[in-house]
Amino acid sequence: MTEPAETPFDPTAGDNHQRRRQGWRWIAGALLIALIVAGMWPAALPVETATVTRGDLIATVNEEGVTQVRHRYIVSSPSAGQLQRIDLKPGASVIAGETVLAVLEPAGGDILDRRSRAQAEARVRAATSQVDQAEAQRASAAALLDLAQSKATRQRSLAKQQLVSQQVLDVALNQETTAAQEDRASTFALQVARFELEQAQAVLNRGDAPADLADALMEINSPISGRVLRVMQESSRVVTSGMPILELGDPTDLEVRIEVLSRDGVAIKPGARVWLEQWGGDFDLEARVRWVEPAAFTKVSALGVEEQRVNVLADLTTPPDQRASLGDGYRVEARIEKARRGMVIQIPAGALFQDGQTWSTFVLNGSKVEKRTVQPGLSNGLQTEILAGLEPDESVVLYPGDRVKDGSRVAPLDN
DSSP: OOOOOOOOTTHHHHHHHHHOOOOOOOOHHHHHHHHHHHSSSOOOOOEEEOOOHHHHHHHEEEEEEEEEESEEEEOOOOOSEEEEEOOOOTTTOOTTSSSSSEEEEETOOOOOOOOHHHHHHHHHHHHHHHHHHHHHHHHHHHHHHOOOOHHHHHHHHHHHTSOOOOOHHHHHHHHHHHHHHOOOOHHHHHHHHHHHHHHHHHHHHHSSSOOOHSSOEEEEESSSEEEEEESSSSSSEEOHHHHHHHEEEOOOOOEEEEEEEEHHHHHHHTHHHHHHHHSSSSSSSEEEEEEEOOOOOEEEEESSSSEEEEEEEEOOOOOOGGSSSSOTTOOEEEEEEEEEEEEEEEEEEGGGGEEETTEEEEEEETEEEEEEEEEEEEOOHHHHHHHEETTTEEEEEEEEETTTOOBBBEEEEOO
């Protein structure tokens, strides 16, 4: 039986085994060092990011406002006497020249003496002049409305062909709206002037009437078409000449009075757009600034700080049938346009921070951020125009905080 051959002795086998063990030690050491370095290496900071965009930017003044009927008329007693009970309630509809507002039983001694007659005749002459003036203003307002409507129609046509800017179109539309409001106001003024003339003539004629006719009841008809806003004298009572009886107005002809800080009032111009929120509906109402009052007033804020404020009056442009539930004295939240920029580079205001005398932002560059100085422009509190320093589609860090530095590693979060 053949014996197995003996394995020849290899003098290098021990050295190879030793080298392999040494190699594993080096690998293990390298891995250990890598783990230590990785543990000491700063972790990527989680950050929110936003994209630099280009678009329109509108800056607004946000304040509370109150609606009010634009044209109000207080019906007063034309002479002294016994006023009968008034059955009309606030909100009741009235028609000019038809609805009887009140019935007055004149005082027995209503026959005019020479002095009273002269006063009554003077009131008739003054009322006649007011009617003539109101008729002239009515004709002028109608002509201006026709002109404004023609101009607005032309500008709409040119705007569709992109031959005029949006700003030019807005000016024309504002002039049309203003002219329509002035035309409506002139109609109201003419109705009131005619009513005042009728009342003055009624007092004069009553003084000339026989005693039995002078004691007859006097009906006071509505001078305008609209609704009753307030009833000052509801119960039967003795009244004097000129005592207020009712207040009338047209609730569909509303304006908004908005108190703004005087420094904001300087930037608001007639014709500026206004958006009304929190009025009770599920959509925003629109209005246009008609007038910024020239005189400011002092008002104490909720924090006890004295502020200089000014009233801004805006006319509602949303059709009345879309805001039928909105009435006089209702509270709204108003956003008034004070500046507009078209197609500008912009970023969220939260991406900017002040660095000494300049403004900067962190721009995403791969896995790191780069601090970049920028030149901000118009801001509305949410978005800020960037005049220089950024390009569209770049990414910036929102609300970076103190931990983010120039060159920091970051991990953008899913927005």
